[in-house]
Amino acid sequence: MGMEQVGILVAIPASVFVLLALTYKLLPRGGDFLVVLAFAAMLLISLAVAGDYVGHIHDGHFAPEGANAFAFDWINIGNGHFLIEFSTWVDAITVVMIVVVSTVALMVAFYSMSYMHGEPRYGWYFAALSLFVTAMLMLVVSGNLLQLYVAWEGVGLASFLLIGFYWERQSAAEAAKKAFITTRVGDVGLLIGIVLLWRQAGTFDIQGIIEFAKSGGFDHTYLTTAMIFLFMGAAGKSAQFPLHVWLPDAMEGPTPASALIHAATMVVAGVYLVARMMPVYDEVLIARDVVLYTGLITAIMAATMGLVANDIKRVLAFSTVSQLGFMFVALGFGEVGAAMFHLLTHAFFKALLFLCSGSVIHATHEQTVEELGGLRHKMPITTVTFIIGSLALAGIIPLAGFWSKDEILHIASEQAPVVYVLLASAAVLTAIYTTRLVLLTFFGEPRNHHAYDHAYESPFIMAAPLVVLAVLATVAGFVIFDPVGQALGFPGGILATVFVEHPHHFVFDPMFAATAVGTALAGIGIGFAYWWGDAKRAERARGWAPELHALLVNRYYIDDLYQAIINRVVLGMGNIIALFENRVVNQSGVDGGAQTIGWFGHRLKFLQTGRIPNYALAMAVGVVVLAVLASSAE
Amino acid sequence: MISLTHYLVLSAILFSLGFYGVLVRRSAILILISVELMLAAVSINFVAFASYVDTDLFSGIIFAIFVITIAAAEVGLALGIVLRTFRERASANVDEASTLKW
Numbered sequence: 001m002g003m004e005q006v007g008i009l010v011a012i013p014a015s016v017f018v019l020l021a022l023t024y025k026l027l028p029r030g031g032d033f034l035v036v037l038a039f040a041a042m043l044l045i046s047l048a049v050a051g052d053y054v055g056h057i058h059d060g061h062f063a064p065e066g067a068n069a070f071a072f073d074w075i076n077i078g079n080g081h082f083l084i085e086f087s088t089w090v091d092a093i094t095v096v097m098i099v100v101v102s103t104v105a106l107m108v109a110f111y112s113m114s115y116m117h118g119e120p121r122y123g124w125y126f127a128a129l130s131l132f133v134t135a136m137l138m139l140v141v142s143g144n145l146l147q148l149y150v151a152w153e154g155v156g157l158a159s160f161l162l163i164g165f166y167w168e169r170q171s172a173a174e175a176a177k178k179a180f181i182t183t184r185v186g187d188v189g190l191l192i193g194i195v196l197l198w199r200q201a202g203t204f205d206i207q208g209i210i211e212f213a214k215s216g217g218f219d220h221t222y223l224t225t226a227m228i229f230l231f232m233g234a235a236g237k238s239a240q241f242p243l244h245v246w247l248p249d250a251m252e253g254p255t256p257a258s259a260l261i262h263a264a265t266m267v268v269a270g271v272y273l274v275a276r277m278m279p280v281y282d283e284v285l286i287a288r289d290v291v292l293y294t295g296l297i298t299a300i301m302a303a304t305m306g307l308v309a310n311d312i313k314r315v316l317a318f319s320t321v322s323q324l325g326f327m328f329v330a331l332g333f334g335e336v337g338a339a340m341f342h343l344l345t346h347a348f349f350k351a352l353l354f355l356c357s358g359s360v361i362h363a364t365h366e367q368t369v370e371e372l373g374g375l376r377h378k379m380p381i382t383t384v385t386f387i388i389g390s391l392a393l394a395g396i397i398p399l400a401g402f403w404s405k406d407e408i409l410h411i412a413s414e415q416a417p418v419v420y421v422l423l424a425s426a427a428v429l430t431a432i433y434t435t436r437l438v439l440l441t442f443f444g445e446p447r448n449h450h451a452y453d454h455a456y457e458s459p460f461i462m463a464a465p466l467v468v469l470a471v472l473a474t475v476a477g478f479v480i481f482d483p484v485g486q487a488l489g490f491p492g493g494i495l496a497t498v499f500v501e502h503p504h505h506f507v508f509d510p511m512f513a514a515t516a517v518g519t520a521l522a523g524i525g526i527g528f529a530y531w532w533g534d535a536k537r538a539e540r541a542r543g544w545a546p547e548l549h550a551l552l553v554n555r556y557y558i559d560d561l562y563q564a565i566i567n568r569v570v571l572g573m574g575n576i577i578a579l580f581e582n583r584v585v586n587q588s589g590v591d592g593g594a595q596t597i598g599w600f601g602h603r604l605k606f607l608q609t610g611r612i613p614n615y616a617l618a619m620a621v622g623v624v625v626l627a628v629l630a631s632s633a634e
Numbered sequence: 635m636i637s638l639t640h641y642l643v644l645s646a647i648l649f650s651l652g653f654y655g656v657l658v659r660r661s662a663i664l665i666l667i668s669v670e671l672m673l674a675a676v677s678i679n680f681v682a683f684a685s686y687v688d689t690d691l692f693s694g695i696i697f698a699i700f701v702i703t704i705a706a707a708e709v710g711l712a713l714g715i716v717l718r719t720f721r722e723r724a725s726a727n728v729d730e731a732s733t734l735k736w
Binding site: 605606608609610611612613616617620 | 653656657658665728729731732733734735736
C-alpha cells in the first residue's frame with residue numbers, strides 16, 4: 001500500500017455511503033457495522049500510507065521519487081489546453097490529516113452505535129457519516145483546487161445533513177440552513193480565489209500553482225487579492241470571525257456528529273487549505289497577516305463567549321472556534337508544522353470532550369450546565385476522561401495540548417510579542433472556561449435531582465472510545481520529541497521531519513514552558529475560585545456588569561446584525577424584485593398581452609355581421625386589392 | 635366596322651352590371667341571376683377573342699361551352715341551397731339571414 005493508492009481512502013467510504021443510502025432500511029441494524037468496518041480499514045490504510053510516506057524521508061528530505069501522485073483525466077479539452085483531473089497528492093499535511101480523520105471517524109462511528117441506538121433514521125445517520133468522511137478524505141488528498149472545491153462543498157452538504165438530522169425540530173432545521181448559508185458565503189470567496197489563481201497560473205494543480213508563485217509568475221497585488229479570497233473560504237468553513245456564527249448553532253446535530261465534524265475534521269478544512277497553500281502565502285505576506293489577525297481576533301472573541309455559555313456543547317463549540325483561531329495564528333506566522341501539530345492534538349482532545357459530553361447528555365438527557373452537577377459520583381469514567389481532555393485543552397504538561405499550544409505561543413513570543421500577550425490571555429480564558437465547565441458539570445451539588453438520579457455510566461461501546469481518545473490526548477504530544485520520532489520512523493520529531501518544507505527543530509525551553517503552564521494554572525485557579533462549590537462568586541460577578549454579560553451571552557449581537565442585514569437588505573431587495581415580477585412581468589406583460597388581444601377582439605368582431613352582401617363586398621374588395629398588387633409587382 | 639374592342643366593352647359592361655347586382659340585390663334568386671349575367675359576360679369575352687384573334691383554333695369557343703356547363707351545374711346546386719335555406723323563413727331576403735354574427 002503505497003502513497004499512490006491513497007485514492008482508495010476515498011473509494012471505500014464512498015461505496016459504503018452509496019450502499020447505505022440506498023439500502024439502509026433493508027440491512028440489519030441499519031448497516032452500522034459496515035461503516036465501522038470500513039472506517040477501521042481506512043485507519044489501517046492511512047497508517048500504511050503514513051508509513052510509506054515516512055519511509056521516503058531521507059536525510060530530512062522527502063524524496064517521493066515520483067511515487068506520491070496519482071491522476072486521471074476528468075475533463076480534457078483541446079488535448080491539454082483545458083485540463084481538469086482527479087489527482088491525489090501525499091505529503092506531510094495529507095498524512096497528518098488522513099490519520100486524524102480516520103482515527104476520529106472510527107471512534108465516532110463506534111461510539112454512535114450505542115449513542116444513536118433507537119433513533120429514527122439510524123441507518124441514514126451512518127450513511128451521512130460515510131458521505132462526510134468520503135468528502136473530507138477527498139478534500140485532503142486532492143491535488144488540484146477544483147477537486148478540493150468539489151469536496152469542500154461535499155463536506156458542507158454532509159454537515160448540513162447531519163446538523164439537520166433531527167429536522168423535525170425547527171431549531172435544528174434553521175441551524176442547518178444557517179451553517180450552509182454562512183459557509184456558502186465563504187465558499188464564494190474560495191471560488192473567486194481559485195479562479196483568480198487559475199487565470200494567471202493556467203492550472204488548477206496545487207503544486208503547479210505553488211511552483212508558479214515561487215517563480216514569481218503572479219502579479220503581487222493580484223496574488224494578494226486571490227489569497228485573501230481563498231482565506232474567505234477557509235474562514236467560512238473554519239468558523240473564523242466574522243463567519244463564526246454557524247458553529248455554536250451547529251450543536252443541534254447529534255453529538256457524535258458534532259465531535260467528528262465540528263471539532264476535529266470539517267472545521268479544520270480551512271486550516272488545511274491555508275497550510276497547503278502556505279508556500280503561496282509566503283509570497284504575499286499581507287494575506288498571511290490577514291490570516292494571523294483574523295485568527296487572533298477569533299481566538300479571543302470566542303474564548304470570551306465560551307465563558308458565559310450554558311450548554312455544554314456550546315461551550316465546546318466556542319472553544320473549537322477559539323482553538324482554530326490559535327491554528328490560524330500559527331499559520332499567520334508561516335509555521336505550518338505548529339498549526340498542523342495543534343490540529344492533531346486538538347482533534348483528539350476536542351473529540352474526546354464532545355464524546356464525553358455526549359455521554360453526559362445520553363445519561364441525563366440534559367445539556368445545560370444549570371441542570372447538571374455532581375456527576376462524578378455517577379459517571380467516573382466520563383469524569384476522568386473529560387478532565388483529561390480539559391487539562392489537554394487548557395495546556396497542562398505533559399498532555400498533548402500543552403506541547404502544541406506551547407509551540408504556537410513560543411512562535412508568537414519570538415515574532416510578535418503583542419500577539420503573544422493577546423494569545424496568552426486567550427489561553428488563560430481557555431483554562432477558565434474549561435474549569436468552569438468541569439466544575440459545573442461534574443462537581444458540586446446536583447441542581448436537577450431528576451436528571452442526576454437517572455444518570456448512569458455509559459456502556460462499553462461508548463466508554464471505550466473515550467478511553468482511547470484520552471490515551472491519545474495524553475501521549476500524542478510526545479511525537480514532538482526526537483526519540484519518539486525516531487522510534488516511529490521520523491527522526492527529529494514531528495516538527496522537524498514530517499513538515500520538511502518548514503522544518504522547525506523543537507527545543508524544550510523550560511522557562512517558557514513554565515510560564516505557559518503557570519498561566520494555565522492561574523486560569524484554572526480563577527475557575528476554581530469562581531465556580532467551586534455553589535458558584536456564588538460567579539453569580540455576584542454577573543451582577544457587576546450585566547451589560548457585559550448580556551453582550552457575551554448574545555454573542556456580541558453579531559447574529560442579530562446578520563439577521564437584520566438579511567431582513568432589510570436581502571429580503572428588501574427580494575421584495576423589490578418580486579414587485580417588479582408581479583407588476584411588470586405578470587400583470588403588464590403576460591396578462592396585458594392577453595387583455596390587448598381581447599380588446600382587439602371586442603372591436604373586430606363587428607366585422608362579422610352575418611349579412612351575405614357584406615361578405616360579398618369584402619370578397620370583391622379583396623379581389624381588387626390583389627389585382628392591383630399583382631399588377632404593381634411586375 | 636364592329637371590332638374586338640366593342641365586344642370587350644360590352645363584356646365589361648355586362649360584367650359590371652352583374653357584379654353590381656350580386657352586391658346590391660336583396661333577393662337570393664336575383665343574386666343568382668346576377669351571377670349568371672357575369673358568367674355570360676365572360677363567355678362573350680372568350681368568344682370575341684376566339685373570333686377575332688384565335689380564328690384557327692377557336693379555343694375560346696370551347697371555353698365558352700365549358701362555362702355554360704359549369705354555370706348550369708352551379709345554378710342547380712345554388713338553387714338547391716337557396717330553397718333549403720329560405721324554406722323556413724318563407725322569404726328569400728338575404729339581409730334577414732344574418733343570425734351567424736357576433
